[in-house]
Amino acid sequence: MATALSLTHLGSLMRGVRSVDEVGADERAASLAKRSIKKSSKLWALDLAIRCMDLTTLEGQDTPGKVAAMCAKAIRPRPGDATIPSVAAVCVYPLRIADCVEHVRGTGIHIASVATAFPSGQSFTNIKVAETEECVRAGADEIDMVIDRGAFLSGDYQRVYDEIVAVKEACGNAHLKVILETGELGNYDAVRRASILAMAAGADFIKTSTGKVQPAATPAIALVMMEAIRDFVRETGRPVGFKAAGGIRTAKQAITYLVITYETLGPDWMTPDRLRLGASTLLNDVLMQIEKERSGAYQSIDYFTVD
């Protein structure tokens, strides 16, 4: 549990964050995205991608039925094929937590709920804290909170920090993922600052995006955030997880994030405890790629369950 920093400490922490070489980050992410992962390594990576996946539905039109279908897919992504693992978690809006509890209890799949006035984060702190507490009470064991970008961009780091600390406290035993919404932060320096700020405030995971803003996750942003994690771990010894979310739709993209994770944070992060891929339409493409590797024939979406 992080202890609240005083204003002067926070100031020196933020001043100590070095700036990011933007051209270098883009180049490195692009070169890592070119890695060729084939055959058995590809199958291993795709299996890991499923195990690290947060199967997500965050729509105003989500119903208990839709969530039930998603939970079934989360437990057994390919009915009739027991070699395909379950996903790491299902990720829903607070009102749908109860539906998830009903369907994934006892399967080991985590229930993640977005909270704190998702996706904008523009609400009162006490409401955000209360929402988090309600989510945990309803059965969520992972909370995906958004930071107040308005405060962050206007330089009010203390407010952002205090809010994360308060939400973390409200989480209790639930894991806290802090969404930075990098598409709204403007540049890589701000992304790195927000990453360090969130980790110092006690985040268990830092997450790229809500998926509601373009651009969402990009390989370069992921690299910048992971380098922040690497430096933070070196400094404090506390491992922090990474979640990429938003716009990850193909197996190829998923593998790119796995490569960047491996090259930046190392093999210790190649586990659902420290790496997540948030996605609503990625799973079927991964399943199709696995089937293609196994059968040697290109696949059709017609032969996979709807997600």
Add this chain to the structure above:
Amino acid sequence: MDVRKTYKLFVNGEFVRSESGRAYRPNGGGVNVPRGSRKDLRDAVRAARTAFGAWAGRTAMNRGQILYRAAEMLDGRSAQFVELLGGGVRARRELDQSVETIVWYAGWTDKLPQVTGTVNPVAGPYFNFTIPEPTGVVGVVAPEDSPLLGLVRRIAPALCGGNVVVALASETRPLPALTLAEVLATSDVPAGVVNIISGQRKELVPWLASHMDVNAIDVAGCTDQEIKAVEESAASNVKRVIKIREEEMSPYLIAAFMEMKTVWHPIGV
């Protein structure tokens, strides 16, 4: 200045080099032609699948107009095609027949349901009728002889019914097919509806035949031995294998690419 043309594949409405970067010289000639890979084929099928819904959803009238426009554009480039086909009377005849073929199938788009559809007498309070619907993504292996007319004769009936096409150009004479792509690209045929890949048949046909997202494959250009292999692979997703060796234009060729859907509509309830 003499500009030497780089021939390209036609995938998703774009002229692209092969993903593999490879090229070959058909018949040892002096022109480099892209040697398409299985990944080019994969991209083409993906593009075709994406384009299918909108193409099949167009009115028959509109599909006919677009096909007719393609015929006009082909005719407008007749000098170029005659030269590509070797010049002379035979080349001229092949070009003319290609244009006529497209015009003929353009006229069929809005007549197909009336001619091939049926109203079925049934013992019950139902109005029962059968109508043709496009099957989806159609793979076409173009014949080696008559490189333009052979291809046009296979893709025009498929397009007429609302299917989308991934075609393998003649391996030994691919230039007319790759140039036909330029005609299609400038004639309102939506991107992805026709994709044309050049390359080695033995390399590409097995991938096309085993692709689970291809609904039918026209083996006009395959040898008997190849057809046997195609049929074995096609069994995996019950692909339709079209073996009609029809030389002339025929509504049965259109119907070969169609699925007959029967509707039981209750009456008196």
